[in-house]
Amino acid sequence: MKLIHDGFLELNNIISVDNAEVLAEKIINTIKKDKPLFNEDRGWCWALYKPVFLKKLMKEVKIIIEGTSSVKLLPTYWFTTIYTNNSYLRPHTDRPSCEYSLSLNLKSETAWPLFFKDKNNVEHGFITDVGNGIAYLGCERPHWRRPLISKNKELYIQTFFHYVNAEGPYKSFADDNNKNFRNLNRK
Numbered sequence: 001m002k003l004i005h006d007g008f009l010e011l012n013n014i015i016s017v018d019n020a021e022v023l024a025e026k027i028i029n030t031i032k033k034d035k036p037l038f039n040e041d042r043g044w045c046w047a048l049y050k051p052v053f054l055k056k057l058m059k060e061v062k063i064i065i066e067g068t069s070s071v072k073l074l075p076t077y078w079f080t081t082i083y084t085n086n087s088y089l090r091p092h093t094d095r096p097s098c099e100y101s102l103s104l105n106l107k108s109e110t111a112w113p114l115f116f117k118d119k120n121n122v123e124h125g126f127i128t129d130v131g132n133g134i135a136y137l138g139c140e141r142p143h144w145r146r147p148l149i150s151k152n153k154e155l156y157i158q159t160f161f162h163y164v165n166a167e168g169p170y171k172s173f174a175d176d177n178n179k180n181f182r183n184l185n186r187k
Helices: 002-006 017-031 052-069 171-178
Strands: 008-011 037-039 043-049 073-083 089-092 100-107 114-117 123-126 133-136 143-145 156-165
Touching: 002 008, 002 052, 008 052, 008 123, 017 043, 017 052, 017 073, 017 100, 017 156, 052 073, 052 100, 052 133, 052 156, 073 171, 114 133, 156 171
Parallel strands: none
Antiparallel strands: 008 133, 037 043, 043 073, 073 156, 089 143, 100 133, 100 156, 114 123, 114 143
């Protein structure tokens, strides 16, 4: 399986553009009274931990990743980041709750690649259209984004869905160890 072998896999048509627009509008309505916060790993952005209206999609994405990996998965959590001008993502690997992940583009007005290093330390960049995403092995493959430079402060909305192997060493991280984080923009 390409996902297991390479550590990342581009997936098209995860959801329709129309569905992505509806979800992006819900996200924008959720954050519209908030200001972006500075996060040293991401720059200026908004962040939402487990927005309820994405729970059903979490289950649908699980089936897609299981089909591309032949691995039975347990859901851990989902997380939405709303990037804007000068946002970035520092190079990193993820915590154990993110063994299998998918980054889904819900809204973008500019091409902004997500980069990965493969097992041979070769850099690969992927630009996804709205409704498309990248499945990846978050604990294994370093990934990042360079600074987003936009003239009109466009929003770039990305939702991340995270899972663990049901038979693997991180299975105890299912449901994110029952953690209940508040949204990062809320005090």
